[in-house]
Amino acid sequence: MVAIDGLAKSFRDRKRxxxxxxxxxxxxxxxxxxxxxxxxxxxGKTTLTRMLATILQPTAGSxxxxxxxxxxxxxxxxxxxxxxxxxxxLYERLTAREVVTYFAELHGLSPKRAANRIEAVFRTLDIEPxxxxxxxxxxxxxxxxxxxARAIVHEPPVLLxxxxxxxxxxxxxxxxxxxxxxxxxxxxxxIFSTHIMSEVEALCDRIAVIYQGKIAAIGTVxxxxxxxGERAFENVFLRLIGEEL
Amino acid sequence: xxKSLVRVVLRKELRETFRDRRTVFSVIISPLLFTPxxxxxxxxxxxxxxxxxxxxxxxxxxxxxxxxxxxxRILSNSRGLRFEAVSAADAQTRVRTHDLRAALQVPxxxxxxxxxxxxxxxxxxxxxxxxxxxRTAQRIHAFFEERSKRLVxxxxxxxxxxxxxxxxxxxxxxxxxxxxxxxxxxxAMFLPYVLVLSSILGGVYAANDLxxxxxxxxxxxxxxVSPASRRDLVMGKFLTVAIVSLVSSLLSVVGxxxxxxxxxxxxxxxxxxxxxxxxxxxxxxxxVQFPIAILGAGLLLSVSTYARNQKEAQSYLSPVMLIVTVxxxxxxxxxxxxxxxxALAPILNAALALxxxxxxxxxxxxxxxxxxxxxxxxxxxxxxxxxxxQQESVLLKA
Ligand SMILES: Nc1ncnc2c1ncn2[C@@H]1O[C@H](COP(=O)(O)OP(=O)(O)OP(=O)(O)O)[C@@H](O)[C@H]1O
Ligand SMILES: [Mg+2]
Numbered sequence: 042m043v044a045i046d047g048l049a050k051s052f053r054d055r056k057r058x059x060x061x062x063x064x065x066x067x068x069x070x071x072x073x074x075x076x077x078x079x080x081x082x083x084x085g086k087t088t089l090t091r092m093l094a095t096i097l098q099p100t101a102g103s104x105x106x107x108x109x110x111x112x113x114x115x116x117x118x119x120x121x122x123x124x125x126x127x128x129x130x131l132y133e134r135l136t137a138r139e140v141v142t143y144f145a146e147l148h149g150l151s152p153k154r155a156a157n158r159i160e161a162v163f164r165t166l167d168i169e170p171x172x173x174x175x176x177x178x179x180x181x182x183x184x185x186x187x188x189x190a191r192a193i194v195h196e197p198p199v200l201l202x203x204x205x206x207x208x209x210x211x212x213x214x215x216x217x218x219x220x221x222x223x224x225x226x227x228x229x230x231x232i233f234s235t236h237i238m239s240e241v242e243a244l245c246d247r248i249a250v251i252y253q254g255k256i257a258a259i260g261t262v263x264x265x266x267x268x269x270g271e272r273a274f275e276n277v278f279l280r281l282i283g284e285e286l
Numbered sequence: 287x288x289k290s291l292v293r294v295v296l297r298k299e300l301r302e303t304f305r306d307r308r309t310v311f312s313v314i315i316s317p318l319l320f321t322p323x324x325x326x327x328x329x330x331x332x333x334x335x336x337x338x339x340x341x342x343x344x345x346x347x348x349x350x351x352x353x354x355x356x357x358x359r360i361l362s363n364s365r366g367l368r369f370e371a372v373s374a375a376d377a378q379t380r381v382r383t384h385d386l387r388a389a390l391q392v393p394x395x396x397x398x399x400x401x402x403x404x405x406x407x408x409x410x411x412x413x414x415x416x417x418x419x420x421r422t423a424q425r426i427h428a429f430f431e432e433r434s435k436r437l438v439x440x441x442x443x444x445x446x447x448x449x450x451x452x453x454x455x456x457x458x459x460x461x462x463x464x465x466x467x468x469x470x471x472x473x474a475m476f477l478p479y480v481l482v483l484s485s486i487l488g489g490v491y492a493a494n495d496l497x498x499x500x501x502x503x504x505x506x507x508x509x510x511v512s513p514a515s516r517r518d519l520v521m522g523k524f525l526t527v528a529i530v531s532l533v534s535s536l537l538s539v540v541g542x543x544x545x546x547x548x549x550x551x552x553x554x555x556x557x558x559x560x561x562x563x564x565x566x567x568x569x570x571x572x573x574v575q576f577p578i579a580i581l582g583a584g585l586l587l588s589v590s591t592y593a594r595n596q597k598e599a600q601s602y603l604s605p606v607m608l609i610v611t612v613x614x615x616x617x618x619x620x621x622x623x624x625x626x627x628x629a630l631a632p633i634l635n636a637a638l639a640l641x642x643x644x645x646x647x648x649x650x651x652x653x654x655x656x657x658x659x660x661x662x663x664x665x666x667x668x669x670x671x672x673x674x675x676q677q678e679s680v681l682l683k684a
Pocket of ligand 2: 088
């Protein structure tokens, strides 16, 4: 469960002055739901997910993640959170198993529970064949699978994905999408940011279209189609952010 | 919980750091292999050169020697000098062109003066810009010094007088037993230098890799989203750098002392002076390493945290490195018995305290002050690094 209320973040930029990266965003996301954040470059998706992940301090508003306040209980929030970005990398001099073990330990998993979880996760993601290879010898697709394993080894109830398929080929991207769907089916709360229309259509139960730090529209794919009177989702999106077709 | 996470971070960082070839090379291989190798090579060259110089025959021009056969007879007995008759004009140019090492100018009436027991003025032509020429001049001086004594003794005994008449004092050195050795003196000079440099330089790769490197490669964000607090993370990383620095300085010392104990071939020049490290010196060495390593770790980690990537960290570090090198050099120059305000100078104070300990002249007040000041600086550096690590603008700088 994620509940966001009027969340805002401004940066002071030397050239542009005050930048309102996120400007009063509110929505709720329930367990067993994939909530899409759709927005063009610079819309504020990363800033929003980073605030939810407690690595950026909001300038206004509040949010609860898995029942914990992101300002007052950041460490509890992080304990119940799985976080994965498309730009995430792995420790190159460690093996896949060492990386995932490290994060299991950081999450306070007992050695026995960590071993069980790693075995289970490696099996579902098919990591076992290269589990003891150093990460700098893995392919991009293999790395992404290890990154996913790292993000979910502690079985978080809430998952934040920030453009997790960027830089992946169609096959690997489909694997990630399938995995996100599986997380939903297990009853987790999933927030998924992207600018790829097809992923949104295929995956998201509800969508918030973000533009210039604000929510331009919120609803299911069909609701947004109805609202704009467009069929093709790209057109729906362009209409919602006020662009001419 | 919090404490164990520092351990988790530390364990992982150490494992990763010691898999980094750059760190392994600069911290382990270089001090243990290359320092002793370099030392033996220097030793070998020094001894070989000294021996070569002893056996070398230096050619010297002789101007005006034809008229002085008895002086020539004296010169023919010189060891390591070969005299060759030249004209006054030739002497100048041939010394200048290094064809001759030096030239000796003898007056026409040299033999007459000798026979009259009067002083013979001799002129040595030397090129001050040529080391070999100066060495030759020295040898000529030494030769005549020795000849003069002999001649005086002969003349005195002819008159029935004792040579002691003109040498009222006979001064000689005797080495005390249990005192310091030449090797000890050398160590007292070089150890603080090596220790300071290695304990700070040794941690550079590790520190740069641990934060700036994580930012650059994109692994830091996931780490920040883990339940570990910023304090846990920074402590784990900080301890990693401090440990790498300690290992580095420890192994540098081992590398420096090893040749003295192993006595490998070519190090016979060291064999003549036995090396004794007193327990006090050893303890001081260990004690001094800690504050330097901790201060260094705090500094390096702060720079690494502030920088966007490793390259930037490296360039921020160059002034720091310069200062550290200058401080290390100062420790070579400054006397061990330093005035107490120097006990407050970061890093230098530790180097000087160590120098005192190795000299056997440890001043307890100075040492205590140095340790206290160092501890204060180290905790300041640590606090600064932690502060920096808590700023989102610094950590997520794109
Ligand atoms: N640390 C920062 N300092 C100043 N401005 C920032 C900072 N981080 C982000 N911004 C600005 O905030 C705005 C939102 O950026 P953000 O990265 O959240 O967008 P995004 O939707 O994730 O874009 P993209 O699709 O390119 O990833 C942009 O205008 C960006 O330049
Ligand atoms: Mg982004």
